[in-house]
Amino acid sequence: MKVVFAGPSLFGVEHAQAGLEFRPPVRQGDILVAIEDGATHIGIIDGVFGFAPSIWHKEILYALSKGVVVMGSSSMGALRAAECQQFGMIPIGRIANAYVSGELDDDAAVALTMAPREFGYMPFVEPLVDVWPSIEAVVAAGGVTAEEGEAIRLSAEHMYFEERTVEAMIATALPPNRFSDALKAYMQFRVSQKSLDALELLAALRAAGGEPARSSGWNFHASPFWRRASELRLTVHSRDSC
Template sequence: LGPSLPAAEARGTVLPPARKGDVWRALVRYRPAAIALIDGVFESEPSVWHHEILDALDAGVRVFGGASMGALRAAELRARGMIGVGRIFEWYRDGRITDDSEVALLHAGAEHGFRPLTVPLVNVRWAAECARRAHVLRPAEGRALVSAAERIFYQERTWPRVLEALAAPARARWERFEVPDLKAEDARETLRAAAQPRSRWPVAPRQPAPSSLVRRARLDSAEIERLRRRSDSRELAEAGLRRALIAGWARECGLRPSPREVRAAELSWRKRLRLRTRAALCVRTGLTEAELLRACEELALEKLALDHAPRMIADGPAADEGLAAEARLRGLWDR
């Protein structure tokens, strides 16, 4: 939440305008049941990624979007389960507006509460429409107002600049008009929708899994840097790669672990880390529940491939051959 609505009007955990990675970080840090995405950056820094929202939906989190960046993302992801709220979302959904610049505006920094300094085009459109309905503006005057706003760069679009398009009589009528703030109205509606008590959606990792590019972007760079400094970092990387390659190969061979096998992999993991619950394992590993289930599926696939090694390739190796080969490699062979 940022320039669309003062933070004081929101309840729950309020975070600044979303940027790339913020939804992922919120999933790990707060474990939310619902997320209301309203404001987001889009030019100064990379915008919130669609993949983050999809990961939240996979994790059973209800994601609502409206008013600004949230409305745009909700229109783009409504078929995947994101819930759009408000008139701006409906305009994007129905194709009445298409450009992300429709909701763009210049605003102050966090120290000033992200106060808006310019007016977004969607607010001008709605104000002109309301003014026509209230007979404050004639249809031609309303169109002129919107056309003038469209020609002004969003960082320079203020009401005084926009109102220069009106003749003096129309401006006089406008002065008596209570100008609506559509983004604020939609932001309030989005917050109300997200605050309604609802059960979480079922956790369901999407298929196919996110690409390597997305998986790498999801990683915590500070944690990766810490791990790289470990003396056994190469060993850890090779073990992880080996598991991922075996699981990927097994999947391409048509193997699919049963729910029972995935559950067994999870229990084994929890036992190894001495954790009693799935929630504790999520916290310890920094994974959402959906990501955890995908990791457990990978563990189960690796076990399936190893258990069926003699049949995975022509003249495949038996378990005793693997035992002997590894013992020799480690200098444990005594004969």
């Protein structure tokens, strides 16, 4: 079974679902549940933080130690892939590999807020990893000048991620008489690197064979805390499934 944890990175994006089981953005304990359910391959795209505990690195190491293939891209998946690559997790896409190489080192570059499940995890704000390629595209297309593009970039980078809407970053950067045209151009030529990387992960996951993950010569240490925490998570899942 191949399980994918995704949300805002696939919002509004057409993609085939055959052969994959899609679950909500990952949170702490979800990888354990997926393994218990029989997952042999796991793709992590989106995850939660702040309002709920984020996915624990130890869960990923546990999955890898069991031979489960784990890939990550786009958002939380990109962060965890960079952090766990040396243990066998596979980074997919431009964003994840930028974190691996050190080109990116700030978690906030992928941060956003999103709507609940009932609204398809619609993103409320624009993450920096989508702002940067979008500005390049709109400048190249002549929608804004290079100077205006630079002003929008700086505006976006200085905003708190929860306030970084496309409208806000353009309104802050440009004079009022340029707002409407610049906004229209940005939306026309917008590039979602998160979505592109997410689609790349789906393709890689579908193409993956039955080979187990390689442990790279390390051993998983099941501490007493780990055993207790995992038992509690699986117990809660069992109750929720009843």
